[in-house]
Structures are given as C-alpha cells and as structure tokens.
Amino acid sequence: MTVRTALLQGTQLLEEGRVSAPRLTAEVLLSHAIRCDRSWLYAHDNEELREVWWIHFGRYLHERLQGKPTQYITKRQEFYGREFLVSPAVLIPRPETEHAVESALRRLPESPGTVVDVGTGSGAIAITIALESGARVQATDLSAEALAVAASNARKLGASVGFVQCDLLSAVRDSSVQLVVSNPPYIPEDDKSVTQREVLEFEPHLALFGGPDGMEIFRRLAVEAARVLRPGGWLIMEVAYNADRRVRDLLEPKWTNVQVETDLAGLPRVVSAQWPGPIGGGTP
Template sequence: MSAARPSLRVDEAIAAASLLLPGTSPRLDAELLLAHILDCSRTALFTHPENRLDKAQQARYRALIERRRHGEPLAYLVGTREFWSLQLDVSPAVLVPRPETETLVEAAIELLQPGMMVVDAGTGTGAIALALRSEQDAGRVLATDISHAALAIAHGNARRLDLDVTFVCADWLGVFVAQTLDLVVSNPPYIVAADPHLETDGVAHEPRLALVGGGTDGLDAIRKLVVDAHRCLRSGGWFATEHGYDQAETVRNLLRDSRFTEVHSRTDLAGLERVTLGRRT
C-alpha cells in the first residue's frame, strides 16, 4: 500500500490558489482567504509557511477559492471589510464599502460641529455613519435604510464597535420632518441599469438595489435625495453625496436647481470628482 499523500503546506496552498484566481491581486486574495480559514493573520502565514493544512481546512479553502474564481467579492467570503480603519461585518445583503467613499467621509468631517443632527441616508453596512461617529462628537448621528437585512448588519457593526448611531428603517429621508437636520450624507445608487460594469467581477454579486440609481442617467435616487434634503435641512445645513466619476456636473446642476448654494465637488485619490456638496439657504 502506498503512503498517503501529505497535506499541503501553507506556502504551497497559497501558490496553487494564486494561479487559479482572477483579478489584479490573486496572491493577496489567496493569502486573505487562507488566513480566514486558519483564523490567523497574514503575518502568521509568512512566519510559518511550513505549517500544513488538515483535510477539512483544505476542503474549505478549495471551496472559497472556487467561489472567488466565480466572482464573489472577497469581503463576502471572509465576512468583513475595513473602512476608515473600522472592521465592518458585511454580507450579500449590503454593498461592499469602497475606498473612494472615504472621500465623502472626509468632506463630511470638515462640516461637523457639536450638537449637529446628522443623517446617513441609505446606510448599508453603516460605514459612513460609523466613520463619522468614530471621529468626533457630532451631536446625534442617525442612519436610514429600506432594507431590514442591511439594518441588521449596520446595527451589529455599531454594537460591536461600541459606536452610538440610531438606525431607522426608511426610504431615504421620508421619516424626517421639515428643517430638522444639519447634515445629510449619502452614498446612493447611481449606476445606469445598462452599464456593463454591473456584470464584472464582484459587482455582479452585490445587491442591485444598492447599485442602480434609476432613470436613463442613473441619478433618480440622487434627484429624490436632493429634494428631500432641501426639505429636511435647516437653513445653513449641508447635503453631501457620492456619485459616478462622470456625473459631477449634472449633480451640481441638480443642487443649484433646488436652490442649494456653495455647490462644489471633491476629487478622490485618483483625481476624479466623486463627491458633491451644497448648502441650504
């Protein structure tokens, strides 16, 4: 009888998986997935590359690699994503937080003052609201979402991070009365339904409700938010929204048409206009 084939070493497993994975960072994905399986850090993988996987670990690793090969976001496979130095739980019920959304957080932080009433409309994981709350005392921070599943994720993140945010099941700003808010921030859906990007790696597995903005230009959600924000904001209050890289001029015009002033856009790290702000008179 021949001897049983030895199980894979850590470095062998990573090397083999890296050859199978798509995208721009197959080795990083392979390392993160294996660290998740072994419940260790990436550093531990490098420190002990000679450690071997048992049969159960190999089977779980193969299963995750196969799912990643078919485009599932890495964040869904490991169940977490870092945003603003906060480790957030994620699931297929929510959009995976993107680095470019930190541009929106940066812009909002510059506007925060003690005692403000702040709302993150369409919160998803709670990323924006929790990032704002983690920075300084902004008074009261609330966050809305129409999805009960998303709110469960967001509430769990707030509880685990011990950050005081109030979550409300609502369609954008519909539950708020006129002229009661000081700052409204949002990363709403803004992609056109026919955009081929929706079928690319990762994005195809995310909730369409959080991606497709409606209308021929994808901006129907932002149109509704602009109108609602003007109704809900106090005089001098601010509205800030993320949008697509080629939508800034249109969004600026939407804000001006709704009598917002001091309208301007912010660029992300790639130099693209991804956030637009306006102040209610």
C-alpha cells in the same frame, strides 16, 4: 501540504482564473480558512495544513473563482481604519467613500447637531462619523437586511447610531438636521451590460442602480434634504466620476456653495451644497 505549497497552488489557480491580485487573494483566503492573521502565514510557511483548513481554503478558492468578491467570502471589509462586517445584503464599502466621510467631518461644527446618512448599507459612513465626531447620527435604508448588518457593526464598534427603515428621509421628522450625507445608488439602469460581472452578480441591485440615468435618487434626495436641513446645513453626496456636472446642475438653482471634491485619482467623487434656508429658498 504545507502553508507555502497551499499558497503557491492557490495563487496559480486564481491566476489561471484571471482573478486580480492572485497572491494577495490566496493569502487572505488561506488566513480566513485558518482563522489567523496574514502575518501568521509568513511565520509558519512549513506548517502542515490541517484537513479542515484545506477543505475551507478549497471552498473559498472555488467561490472566488465563481466571481464571489473576497469580502463576501471573508465577511469583512476595512473602512476608515475599522473592520466592518459585510454580507451580500450590503454594498462592500469602497475606499472612495472615505472622501464623503472626510467632507462631512470637515463641515461639522464643534458641537454638531444631527447627522443623517441616507442608504446606510453596512453603516460604514454613519458609524465612522458617529465615532469620529461624536455627532448624533441617524441612518436610513430601504433594506431591513442591510439595517441588520449596520446595527451589528454599530454594536461591534461601539457606535451609537439610530437606524430606521424608510424611503430616503421619509421617516425623519426633525427639520433642523445639521448634515445629510449619502452614497446613493447611482449606476444608470442602462449600464447593466457594462457593469463589472462581480458587482452585477453579487452586490445588491438596490444599492447599485439609480433609475434609467442614474440620477433618480439625487433628484429625490435634493428635495427631501431641503425639508429636513436647518438653514446653513449641508448635503454631501458621493457621485459617479462622470456625473458631477449633472448633480451640480440639479443643485445650483436653489442651493449655495455647491462644491465638487476629487478622489486620489483626481476624479470628481463628492458633491456638497449648503441649504440657504427660507431666505432665497423654497423647495428645490
């Protein structure tokens, strides 16, 4: 069995199993089995597969056909040009979330104060902001397992981020935070039946569901962010493509500069707002 035949057979199996991007997936899984780059496959398509490669490739194909996302098989996902470790304890970072990072980076002044990433998961947002801006970054999550993955990513990528296990911002005592950023769980519990099977069966439910209407964490986070932000500080949240109106309505009575940013598909993706401080403030 050569590399070329293994790829053809793998692609066919994935196609029959209706896995999306079957050829690409077969290449990613085979290169993971061989522990090589995908480019190595092209240069060695007549190479005989060693038995151990074939065994690993077979197992990965089987797992993928059972619905396990490729990233949980390879334990990696690229985000903002860097490779992050992922495990089933964390949400696989999505490309759309890079918009929240960009929005945060744009709003940080030249000498940024503290930034807090709420619900950090793999640490993708917190670590990217720390590396791109040099800001002092703290990151929270309820899940100790997720925080362990995030801390490994910070070590691997050389980012200095303080991780704390807590509910939203409850452990943050600072009241002069520059910016709070979050990609919170926002799928309505009622949408369980329509959520993609792969997501529902393999990604952590704590990372997905935001109460009956998907708004629970937004409501609580708006209150908590107001407590920790300095006057003029920003709250930046990723939202479901159809929830921007509700999140704006939630913020508009008390926050200023409430803005919605769209993703590359033109869908609402990020809502940001500025905390005006005690004048005209109070709690939201």
